[in-house]
Amino acid sequence: MYLYLDAYRRRFQQAEVRDVLGDIQPAEAGASSDPAAWEDWLLCVRRVSGNGDEPLGS
Template sequence: MDEREAFVAMSRFLWQFANRVGDDLLTLLGDIGTEADGGTTDPAAWDDWLACVRSVVDAPEDPTA
């Protein structure tokens, strides 16, 4: 994954969060925090992130989809 693909994945992740929860930045920051064991505060946020990364990596010809 290059920098552009990472940026697109981040953008998708943020838009998905905003569409589901709203524009509550503090909730987002709480959800993506990491625990001492390396896991995220909200495991669903990690799953959402992985899905966004996969969507970009699996379709590099259309990084905005």
């Protein structure tokens, strides 16, 4: 979670926690309301688990 929040902060400088978490919250159809934010979240999960090294926000 730290990796994701730090990348978000660097990109947007400031944001409300509800906005950050809302971007990655699954919608009713099972997809995120912000697919790019969801991909960044998944990338952070892969990096923390040792399975990814792509830069965030690419």
